[in-house]
Amino acid sequence: MRSGYRATDADDPTGGCLAGGAWLAPGLLLVSLGLLAACDSDLPSAPEPPPFEAVLVDTALLDHLNFFAADSLFGRRLASEHERRAAEYVRDRFQEYGLQPGDTSYLQTVPLPFPVDGDTGRTSQNVLGVLPGEGSLAGQWLILGAHYDHVGFLQVSEDSVVVYNGADDNASGTALMLEIARYLSDQLSGVRGTDGRRSIMFQAYGAEEPGMVGSNYFCEHPTVPMDSVVAMLNLDMVGRLRYNVLVLIGTSSSAGWIDLLAAANGTSFLSFSLSESLLGRSDQACFYLRQRPVLFLHTGMHAEYHTPYDDVWFINTEGMLRVGNLAVALLQDLAVRPDRLVFADVALKSAGQ
Numbered sequence: 570m571r572s573g574y575r576a577t578d579a580d581d582p583t584g585g586c587l588a589g590g591a592w593l594a595p596g597l598l599l600v601s602l603g604l605l606a607a608c609d610s611d612l613p614s615a616p617e618p619p620p621f622e623a624v625l626v627d628t629a630l631l632d633h634l635n636f637f638a639a640d641s642l643f644g645r646r647l648a649s650e651h652e653r654r655a656a657e658y659v660r661d662r663f664q665e666y667g668l669q670p671g672d673t674s675y676l677q678t679v680p681l682p683f684p685v686d687g688d689t690g691r692t693s694q695n696v697l698g699v700l701p702g703e704g705s706l707a708g709q710w711l712i713l714g715a716h717y718d719h720v721g722f723l724q725v726s727e728d729s730v731v732v733y734n735g736a737d738d739n740a741s742g743t744a745l746m747l748e749i750a751r752y753l754s755d756q757l758s759g760v761r762g763t764d765g766r767r768s769i770m771f772q773a774y775g776a777e778e779p780g781m782v783g784s785n786y787f788c789e790h791p792t793v794p795m796d797s798v799v800a801m802l803n804l805d806m807v808g809r810l811r812y813n814v815l816v817l818i819g820t821s822s823s824a825g826w827i828d829l830l831a832a833a834n835g836t837s838f839l840s841f842s843l844s845e846s847l848l849g850r851s852d853q854a855c856f857y858l859r860q861r862p863v864l865f866l867h868t869g870m871h872a873e874y875h876t877p878y879d880d881v882w883f884i885n886t887e888g889m890l891r892v893g894n895l896a897v898a899l900l901q902d903l904a905v906r907p908d909r910l911v912f913a914d915v916a917l918k919s920a921g922q
């Protein structure tokens with residue numbers, strides 16, 4: 570999530586205080602804007618979420634999480650060798666899964682429009698991997714994105730640092746994006762609807778924290794025509810599912826989202842909290858501003874956001890699997906349905922702020 574942001578109750582549909590009754594209704598679609606009533610201490614113990622069968626593999630998610638959120642990556646700081654190592658890890662997984670490069674190579678160099686540590690001309694990189702579609706739908710694109718950078722570390726004395734590991738922000742989204750890429754690269758091969766199957770581009774963005782520089786660069790230098798992008802799904806902070814409530818931001822960008830989500834939730838049994846307040850605060854923003862249907866999946870703000878305590882032991886892996894089921898089902902449906910989502914401009918002024 571973009572640096573410098575501080576959640577308020579009005580922005581945060583779950584962060585410790587949930588919409589009244591949301592946790593009581595697993596599987597139902599809930600609109601909870603403005604209904605911030607009960608806090609953790611007011612609630613009876615939450616019921617167990619409904620059982621489900623995960624399509625993704627928890628050990629794979631944990632392997633990715635433990636890589637990105639390790640102290641040895643020093644918080645994946647902008648333009649650092651550690652951010653670069655994270656990008657190369659994503660690239661190596663894309664290669665392993667048989668994805669094709671989304672640019673002339675997997676890495677799209679992102680020039681930074683400001684100095685870093687006094688140096689101009691520094692760069693970050695986006696990592697782009699393609700699962701090609703088939704037939705007449707192959708020229709239409711779905712994008713699944715997540716940023717892999719974080720805010721780095723704090724030098725507290727000459728020989729010690731405090732690392733901001735960024736396990737939820739956004740090792741979680743990057744790990745989930747990778748595991749979905751692995752699953753779909755296998756599962757979708759040979760699958761086609763009546764008109765074939767849409768292509769999917771998996772995108773890992775650098776330089777999100779200083780202001781979504783990586784995703785903005787892709788939007789300004791897209792490697793496929795922007796009007797061929799049917800939908801963009803963004804995973805940012807998906808590791809802290811609580812009370813089985815997933816925050817969905819951007820459903821107003823297309824009238825088609827609600828029906829798609831209701832159908833896709835058949836194997837995840839999540840409760841949804843719909844919001845638009847973070848629409849401009851993560852990597853979906855530039856796609857929305859270019860009138861693409863977007864959906865930002867998010868498990869809510871928390872006390873460890875942008876602190877050195879955002880670590881893997883807080884991550885709800887089962888929750889990530891549940892969110893993974895939903896994202897997989899959405900992409901499977903979007904990949905083959907004959908009709909495409911239509912952008913709905915509901916004049917959400919929060920985008921771009």
Ligand SMILES: [Zn+2]
Binds near residue numbers: 570571572778875
């Ligand atoms: Zn962040």
